Amino acid sequence: MSERQSNTNSVTPITRALLSVSDKTGIIDLGKALAGHGIEILSTGGTARTLKEAGIAVTDVSDHTGFPEIMDGRVKTLHPTIHGGILARRDKDAHRSAMEDHGIGGIDLVVVNLYPFEETVAKGAAFGDTVEQIDIGGPAMVRASAKNHAFVTILTDPADYDGILAEIGGHGGTTAETRLRLAKKAFQRTAAYDTAISGWLATETGDVLPDRLTVTATKVQDCRYGENPHQNAAFYETVENRPGIATAKQRQGKALSYNNLNDTDAAFELVSEFDPDRPAVAIIKHANPCGVATADSFKQAYEKALICDPVSAFGGIVALNGELDGATATEIVKIFTEVIVAPSVSDEAAGIIAAKKNLRLLTTGGLADPAQPGLTLRTVAGGLLVQGRDTGQIGADRLNVVTQRAPTPDEMADLLFAFRVAKHVKSNAIVYARGQMTVGIGAGQMNRRDSSRIAAIRAGEAAEAAGETDSFAKGSVVASDAFFPFADGLMAAAEAGATAVIQPGGSIRDEDVIAAADKAGLAMVFTGQRHFRH
Structure with a gap:
């Protein structure tokens, strides 16, 4: 039995916590609950102010370290008293002696979420302002806590607060299994954060295919299986700001399968090629179109698209480049269809689709820009093939x-x-x-x-x-x-x-x-x- 396996149920008590967050969601309730369990709270800057205003007893990190925050808050937690308290192994005599010799108190719980770098980029902030949102002390504490998860609990997501409070309330601390799970999540967060920063800098410098490519994605759902039942699969969302399947709202129907997602993406990307002022419909089967048409109305476009291959259209995916209306919905439901995807749907159409419980209906809120640059990735044995998205479009003037x-x-x-x-x-x-x-x-x-x-x-x-x-x-x-x-x-x-x-x-x-x-x-x-x- 491994060391980790043998200690999965051991509980480490929590006596001191450090709270330093940009996203204040749930922080007051967390602070009150920790204080209620007699846990000493250290905090910094805005987090300390928020907790104090809520009547929670807080020790400022600068008072704990004996060193003030400097350089506009760039340096506040980067101090041996903080990192020694996080990184010290409680089972090693030399570490305990060092803590005693240097007056370092142990920190058992670290609650940190990082500066909102991704949100700042999404807002189109100036280069200098974006640089200031690159967190340094936060990731350092997160990584230190996650490394020392045998003794320290790291929280990077407000969604985990209630679960930890329940564990503290029941056991006075956290189990090794919980700390390991949270450490894994913490390293995933810092990896994604660094990927966002390197990706932004690559974009800013025009480095489309960087020497070292890192990719981050967030799981949206587990799929029942992959292309075939013996394959595992999941659906992940990237940070690309592009209307499509990853950002679509599913309005009804059972969960989309791996193949559904792949086919629906193919259908929506195809209809996004066409002028939104001219109704276009695509019917897709196994990622290939079996019928595409434009017309004066979506009903006419669907009927024309269906003519091309009505046999293959059975059990297919239907995509529109505009709002799904009642007349078109009435035609679509006449044959078995797996998924309908459109930027929006009328109330009348939604009511018609609702009668087909297993028919999935997705709305994207907009069309994908066929000229928007981006990367496509494909795995090969031991590597990735990466290329720019096919943004090529041909007009009559180029023929x-x-x-x-x-x-x-x-x-x-x-x-x-x-x-x-x-x-x-x-x-x-x-x-x-x-x-x-x-x-x-x-x-x-x-x-x-x-x-x-x-x-x-x-x-x-x-x-x-x-x-x-x-x-x-x-x-x-x-x-x-x-x-x-x-x-x-x-x-x-x-x-x-x-x-x-x-x-x-x-x-x-x-x-x-x-x-x-x-x-x-x-x-x-x-x-x-x-x-x-x-």
Whole structure:
């Protein structure tokens, strides 16, 4: 049995506590309760004033150390009397002798939360003002207390106050198990704090990919399992200020699964690409769109999106780029849907959705900015792959017409729409579209020809389901997320009835592909920008 295991139930009494907090939530109640248990309270600055004003007996740290606070409060707890009282091992004769020789009293409970650095950054404060919110003494005390958790209890979160008071009331102190749990939480807090500071400095100096990357995130929920039942999973929120799944409010339905969260994020990021003044709807399945459309109303956009692949839409995720209204909600609930996500929801729509108890409804309060920079991370064995978010957007002014025939205005509008969707389809990606709606999507194939053929099959099946005799691919346009390395993928689209193509270009066989497009009477434009998505 390890030393830690053998001592998990031992109780360490608390006779002296040090309270120094920026967030005063619950501090008065905590102070009164500690004083009620006969515990001496040391404190600093604003915390001491708050406690004294509440009638709680407090000893100022400067009186305890015999040294005043100096340099505008930058130096107050950085003193041997404080850190000796925290770090001393009570089971070592040499430590006890040192305490006695230097008049150091033990500190058994430390209550510290740090200067509000993250909040200061979020407010956009000036550089100098933000630097002043970098706490030094606080993290030093937190780390010292957490290191010496065998004897010292560290509290960094007001949510833990009541539990500790209950333990003190029942046992006169805290158990080793509790102190270890709080020490772990304390080191997580200081690590996150330092990460926030280094991240801010990296941003301020334009260091997008720093030599040493640190990432911090806060657990939002445990998932029942990961992609598969034998995998553990949880959902964490980062400090990125971006409307989306991490900040969304779930209004109803059971907890979102790992796959739900992944798919819902994909859906919301896709619809955020579109002009918020024009209703857009995306239906997602397994992180790939199975239907996307824009229209004059969300009801029309949903109906158009559903046409593309109604089979895959069953059990899918629906995302809107504006408020979910009653007419659209009525249409969505006609088939089984896992999640609906939108910036907001009308009372009428919320009432309609409420009748479907298992349907999750999320509101984000806004759209994600597709041009906002950020990092994406992916694990590999022993490391991370890190890249900037794909913020690329293409307008008509950046297109290069490479064929004898230029696209018509309607074709051009559909080409831009299709390429925007293709950005969010797993590579190799092919998207057929017409009338600002997808009519066939081919995703994740090992070659572009197969993606093109699959998308054409989907277009034919969608037309058949709608009672049409001609495939929806006839008269459509086609978007490819990357260049056509051979003409075969392009010709598969032409054979399906497509009339115009948008692709990045850049293949060594571009001239062969352009010649094939001219021979088939296709209009083709190059974007000069690809959108691989693996």
